Amino acid sequence: MRGDAVTTPHVGVTIRGVSHFFRIAQSDARDAQTVCAIDDVSLDVPQRSFTSIVGPSGCGKTTLLNIMAGLEPLQVGSVSVAGEAPRAGDAAVAYMLARDALLPWRTVAANAGFGLEVRGVPSAQRDDAAGRMLERVGLAAFAQAKPRQLSQGMRQRVALARTFALDSPVLLMDEPFGALDAQTKQQLQAVLLELWEQDRRTVVLVTHDLQEAIALSDRVVVMSARPGRIKGAFDVDLPRPRVVGDLIGTPAFTALYKRVHAEVEETRH
Secondary structure, eight states: OOOOOOOOTTEEEEEEEEEEEEEEEOSSTTOEEEEEEEEEEEEEEETTOEEEEEOSTTSSHHHHHHHHHTSSOOOEEEEEETTBOOOTTOTTEEEEOSSOOOOTTSOHHHHHTHHHHHTTOOHHHHHHHHHHHHHHTTOGGGTTOOGGGSOHHHHHHHHHHHHHHTOOSEEEEESTTTTSOHHHHHHHHHHHHHHHHHHOOEEEEEOSOHHHHHHHOSEEEEEOSSSBOEEEEEEOOOOSSOOHHHHTTSHHHHHHHHHHHHHHHHTTO
């Protein structure tokens, strides 16, 4: 049963009492098991804030993100994203996946503008927007290159450019830097921080990397093991603008990391 959207003033995403179930097929095709992925989740994400969701594998983080994006049907509870019930293809929402998902036959510029093309933006306007975003992520010189000519880190920069070019007020991000090496990941985190600090969209990031969650976010939300529930939330009282490399290892960062890490470890037992 689909709940109605509930809107809270000054909140970019409102989640109330959301539960979600999957039917898992067994060896006997006539039989199936019902699995509760997330259970009675409620969460407010303030407008123009950066929230990260962490927790053990299989706790329903991505399922929750997919519900916000309208990619999974809302079964129990209510969700409001930018004031409306979630629906697939909503122009208010941009979704960045773990993989760059670049089209190999298109140039970097054409990939950066692809989301705008899908939304029907005229070619001149999308070319201008894509060009400006490639400049911001440091890839203007590679606009006519093909994805095969780029490193993985550069490909993720293109994916960032494509996501931010959409100008959606809500950005959902599912482990966008999870496959990168530590040095490249930190570089991309710096690019993301710079983009976000300039535009201040509402961001919900799913990650397994606690350092990443703390360094980027205003708040870190911890989910329990399946069925996923909100176990705790931590405000990140670190000054902005931030430089990720300078934050890690400072006393304030280390103290918060230990608190979040302890909360995550408790969810495993």
